[in-house]
Amino acid sequence: xxxxxxxxxxxxxxxxxxxxxxxxxxxxxxxxxxxxxxxxxxxxxxxxxxxxxxxxxxxxxxxxxxxxxxxxxxxxxxxxxxxxxxxxxxxxxxxxxxxxxxxxxxxxxxxxxxxxxxxxxxxxxxxxxxxxxxxxxxxxxxxxxxxx
Amino acid sequence: xxxxxxxxxxxxxxxxxxxxxxxxxxxxxxxxxxxxxxxxxxxxxxxxxxxxxxxxxxxxxxxxxxxxxxxxxxxxxxxxxxxxxxxxxxxxxxxxxxxxxxxxxxxxxxxxxxxxxxxxxxxxxxxxxxxxxxxxxxxxxxxxxxxx
Amino acid sequence: xxxxxxxxxxxxxxxxxxxxxxxxxxxxxxxxxxxxxxxxxxxxxxxxxxxxxxxxxxxxxxxxxxxxxxxxxxxxxxxxxxxxxxxxxxxxxxxxxxxxxxxxxxxxxxxxxxxxxxxxxxxxxxxxxxxxxxxxxxxxxxxxxxxx
Amino acid sequence: xxxxxxxxxxxxxxxxxxxxxxxxxxxxxxxxxxxxxxxxxxxxxxxxxxxxxxxxxxxxxxxxxxxxxxxxxxxxxxxxxxxxxxxxxxxxxxxxxxxxxxxxxxxxxxxxxxxxxxxxxxxxxxxxxxxxxxxxxxxxxxxxxxxx
Numbered sequence: 001x002x003x004x005x006x007x008x009x010x011x012x013x014x015x016x017x018x019x020x021x022x023x024x025x026x027x028x029x030x031x032x033x034x035x036x037x038x039x040x041x042x043x044x045x046x047x048x049x050x051x052x053x054x055x056x057x058x059x060x061x062x063x064x065x066x067x068x069x070x071x072x073x074x075x076x077x078x079x080x081x082x083x084x085x086x087x088x089x090x091x092x093x094x095x096x097x098x099x100x101x102x103x104x105x106x107x108x109x110x111x112x113x114x115x116x117x118x119x120x121x122x123x124x125x126x127x128x129x130x131x132x133x134x135x136x137x138x139x140x141x142x143x144x145x146x147x148x
Numbered sequence: 149x150x151x152x153x154x155x156x157x158x159x160x161x162x163x164x165x166x167x168x169x170x171x172x173x174x175x176x177x178x179x180x181x182x183x184x185x186x187x188x189x190x191x192x193x194x195x196x197x198x199x200x201x202x203x204x205x206x207x208x209x210x211x212x213x214x215x216x217x218x219x220x221x222x223x224x225x226x227x228x229x230x231x232x233x234x235x236x237x238x239x240x241x242x243x244x245x246x247x248x249x250x251x252x253x254x255x256x257x258x259x260x261x262x263x264x265x266x267x268x269x270x271x272x273x274x275x276x277x278x279x280x281x282x283x284x285x286x287x288x289x290x291x292x293x294x295x296x
Numbered sequence: 297x298x299x300x301x302x303x304x305x306x307x308x309x310x311x312x313x314x315x316x317x318x319x320x321x322x323x324x325x326x327x328x329x330x331x332x333x334x335x336x337x338x339x340x341x342x343x344x345x346x347x348x349x350x351x352x353x354x355x356x357x358x359x360x361x362x363x364x365x366x367x368x369x370x371x372x373x374x375x376x377x378x379x380x381x382x383x384x385x386x387x388x389x390x391x392x393x394x395x396x397x398x399x400x401x402x403x404x405x406x407x408x409x410x411x412x413x414x415x416x417x418x419x420x421x422x423x424x425x426x427x428x429x430x431x432x433x434x435x436x437x438x439x440x441x442x443x444x
Numbered sequence: 445x446x447x448x449x450x451x452x453x454x455x456x457x458x459x460x461x462x463x464x465x466x467x468x469x470x471x472x473x474x475x476x477x478x479x480x481x482x483x484x485x486x487x488x489x490x491x492x493x494x495x496x497x498x499x500x501x502x503x504x505x506x507x508x509x510x511x512x513x514x515x516x517x518x519x520x521x522x523x524x525x526x527x528x529x530x531x532x533x534x535x536x537x538x539x540x541x542x543x544x545x546x547x548x549x550x551x552x553x554x555x556x557x558x559x560x561x562x563x564x565x566x567x568x569x570x571x572x573x574x575x576x577x578x579x580x581x582x583x584x585x586x587x588x589x590x591x592x
Contacts, residue, residue: 013208016312017345020503049313049345050211052510055499059464066496078212095239098255100248104212168355200362203351207316214348309504346507374508391535394551396544400508 012080015119017047018145023054025148026114026124030141034058034128041128041137042069045114048121050074058128065127072111072125072134078104080120083111084135110134112142121145160228163267165195166293171202173296174262174272178289182206182276189276189285190217193262196269198222206276213275220259220273220282226252228268231259232283258282260290269293308376311415313343314441319350321444322410322420326437330354330424337424337433338365341410344417346370354424361423368407368421368430374400376416379407380431406430408438417441456524459563461491462589467498469592470558470568474585478502478572485572485581486513489558492565494518502572509571516555516569516578522548524564527555528579554578556586565589 018026023045034041035058042065045054050073057066075083086107089096099107109131114122124141126134166174171193182189183206190213193202200221205214223231234255237244247255257279262270272289274282314322319341330337331354338361341350346369353362368379375382382403385392395403405427410418420437422430462470467489478485479502486509489498501510519527530551533540543551553575558566568585570578 014211020501047345049343049347051345051501051507052499053501055496057464057495057497063495075212079210093241095235097238097241097245097248098235101253101255102212102216103251104215168353199353199359200351201353203348205316205347205349211347310507371508375506389537391531393534393537393541393544394531397549397551398508398512399547400511 012113012115013119014048014080015116015121017049018045018053018114018116018122020053022145022148023122025144026141027054027056029144030124030126030137031056031058033140034137037133039129039133039137041126041134042066043137043141044069044073044125045141046070046073046077046123046125048077050077050123053122061128068106068108068127069110069125071106072108072127073123074104074125075106076111076113076123076125077120080113082109082113083107083125084109087131108134110138112138114142114145116145160261160263161267162196162228163264163269165197166193166201166262166264166270168201170262170293170296171270173292174289175202175204177292178272178274178285179204179206181288182285185281187277187281187285189274189282190214191285191289192217192221192273193289194218194221194225194271194273196225198225198271201270209276216254216256217258217273217275219254220256220275221271222252222273223254224259224261224271224273225268228261230257230261231255231273232257235279256282258286260286262290262293264293308409308411309415310344310376311412311417313345314341314349314410314412314418316349318441318444319418321440322437323350323352325440326420326422326433327352327354329436330433333429335425335429335433337422337430338362339433339437340365340369340421341437342366342369342373342419342421344373346373346419349418357424364402364404364423365406365421367402368404368423369419370400370421371402372407372409372419372421373416376409378405378409379403379421380405383427404430406434408434410438410441412441456557456559457563458492458524459560459565461493462489462497462558462560462566464497466589466592467566469588470585471498471500473588474568474570474581475500475502477584478581481577483573483577483581485570485578486510487581487585488513488517488569489585490514490517490521490567490569492521494521494567497566505572512550512552513554513569513571515550516552516571517567518548518569519550520555520557520567520569521564524557526557527551527569528553531575552578554582556582558586558589560589
C-alpha cells in the first residue's frame, strides 16, 4: 500500500496566530492527557509563523525531547501537515529518503498543525515516549483548541 | 532500469554570472507558470557562484520552502546538475545514501542549473508543492533564460 | 546628548503580514532610488514574523551584503525599531556594548519596520554602501508602502 | 566607583533541579507582574542544568525576545550570577570586553539564578521591554520561589 500525501492539505492557508490563552488551553489538555497515563513529556506550541509560544517540560521527561518537541511543532507549521506524513513516507524508502536531507523537517510522529476555521494558526509538538504515544498527546492538545 | 548519472554534465563549465535582469526574467516566467496553476511557491535564483540573486515567496507558500528553494538552487550550481539527479540516485539506495551526509547538497527535485552558451551562469530552485510540480516551475523559469 | 530609545515604539503591535504585492512595491521604490544614484544594493523584505518575502541583489552589489540586508530587516521586525536605534546606542559605549552579544540583532543603520495602520507588517533591510546611504534606500522603500 | 563582582557568589552550589510545579509558580508570578504593567514579555525558566523547563511568550511580545529570554536564564545558571553583573562589568570597558567573546554568556540584565536553601535550582530570564523592566519581572518570578 502506498502512503498518499494528502493533496487537500496543500490548500490549507495560514491564518492569524493563536493567542497565549489558546496555547495554554492546548498545553493544559495535552499535559492532563499525558499525566493521567504517567507519560513524562515535553510539549511545545508554536504560532502560525513557527515561533515558540509555550514550551513545557514535565518532571523526568527525557532531555533530548526539548529540541525534538519544538522541531516537531515547527515542522507541522512549516509544511502544514502532521509530521506523521513524513514518518510514513520515509518508511517507504527509496527516494523518500530525501526527507533526511532537509534540516528544517523533523519526520517523527507527534507534531500537528493547530487549525481554526480551516486555517493553520499554530502547531503542537510532543516528545518523550514512543512516537505513537507522543502523537496521542498532540491530538489531545489539538482537540482542546477545536472547542474554543 | 538503472539511473544513469550523465557524465557528460561534468564538462559543463562555469560562465559569467547572470545579471539581475536575467534573474528577473527567470523569476517572472516561473511565477507566472505557478500562478496560473494556483501553486504557492518560493522561488530562488542564485548566480554562478551560488550567491543569492533573487528570492521571492508567493502569498501562502509554506514557510518551510524558503530555505529549501534556496538550497535547491545552490545545489544545482554547486554540482552543475539538476537536483533530480541526486533524488534519483538516492532512490537506488546502497552507497548512494552517502549523499545524505553532504550538508551542501539538497537531493530534492526542483533545482536546475541556468545555462547560457553551454555554461552555468546561475541556478533556480523552487519549493512549495510536490517536487515534480516544483520541477515544472523551475523548468518554466529556466526556459525564459534561453530566449534572452 | 543622550540617545533616547523611543519608548512609544514599544506599543507598536504586530499586524497581519504584508503581501507579495506589498513587498514588490517596496522593492521597486527602493531599487529605483538606489539605481538613480548608482548605488549597487542588496535589498531584503521580510514579513511581520521575520520570514523572508523578497530579496534582490543588484548587479555588482558586494557579496557580504546578502546576509547583512536580511539581518537588518529581521532585526527591525524582531525588535520593532529602526536598526539605527541600536547603532546609535552602541555608539554611546558603556553597557550599551551588550548589544554586541545578541546574535539576533544587527546594529547597523539601514533596517526599518514597515507599518500599516500603526502595526508592523514587515521590515526592509538594505546593505551595499555606507550605512546612511543604506538607510536612505530603506526609507524610500518604506515610503512606497505608506501610499498603498 | 568601581563595580565589584561579588566573589561570595562563587561558593553558591548547584542543588537539585526545580520541579515543573516550581517553574509554574515562578512563571505565574512573573506573568502577573508583567501583565499588571502592560508589559508584553517572553519569560523562560531553566533548571539547574541550564535545560529549558518552561517558556512562555505573552501576546505581542517582540519576537527577538524568544531567544534572548532563554539565553539570559541559561547564563544565570551557567555562571551562577544575575546577568546584571555581566552588564555592569561590560560597562566598565577595558578587559571586561572579553565577555563579548563568550558565546554562552548573555550580558543583559533580566536573568537571575533561582535559589533554594542557598543552592541554585534553576534560573529565570525575561526579555521584552527595557532591561531594567525585564529585571523587575525576573525578580517578581524569583520571589515566588522563595515562598514555596
